[in-house]
């Protein structure tokens with residue numbers, strides 16, 4: 001009986017010894033995974049897989065003193081929540097619009113303070129602008145954005161890493177209406193209706209210099225998408241679904 005117990009113990013220890021390098025490898029990989037680059041890259045989204053008929057409308061560069069209110073009126077009319085990626089400098093100029101966006105169930109994302117052009121030279125400036133914008137939005141709403149959209153959607157590992165270190169997800173898009181380029185109403189409508197699928201993130205702008213056809217296009221797009229059974233959600237809701 002004693003010998004059997006001894007033999008069992010020996011088998012147990014030799015088993016441990018044989019698999020020790022394997023355990024150490026697993027442990028080191030899991031520690032690396034917690035802080036490594038993979039997490040940063042996994043933090044970047046342009047759409048969401050497998051989310052039944054849900055889509056997210058996003059609006060960049062605002063708030064604009066006139067145009068944002070027109071878009072908010074349309075979203076309110078159809079009870080559609082959206083996500084606004086705001087510039088800190090515009091948020092400070094129009095705090096009442098930021099408050100309205102929150103009050104009406106929309107989400108605020110961070111789009112830098114001054115639409116900072118991204119290059120390797122100003123990578124630390126990017127960090128400062130994200131923080132400055134977050135503080136501006138917080139002062140107005142007591143709400144801290146968790147979504148970051150880099151100007152022009154330019155994202156590399158450094159940007160993703162800065163965003164992750166500040167606890168942000170990076171949100172790009174997979175349908176670009178090109179409404180900032182004074183694209184016609186019908187072209188914007190076609191771009192969305194011909195390409196939309198579940199889980200898509202659509203890029204619009206609520207602040208465009210000169211004439212904007214965004215609002216007119218939304219008046220057609222939203223009822224058509226509702227008819228097709230799409231469900232409008234904020235970007236955070238899309239990612240959680």
Ligand SMILES: [Zn+2]
Pocket residue numbers: 060061111115151152
């Ligand atoms: Zn922008």
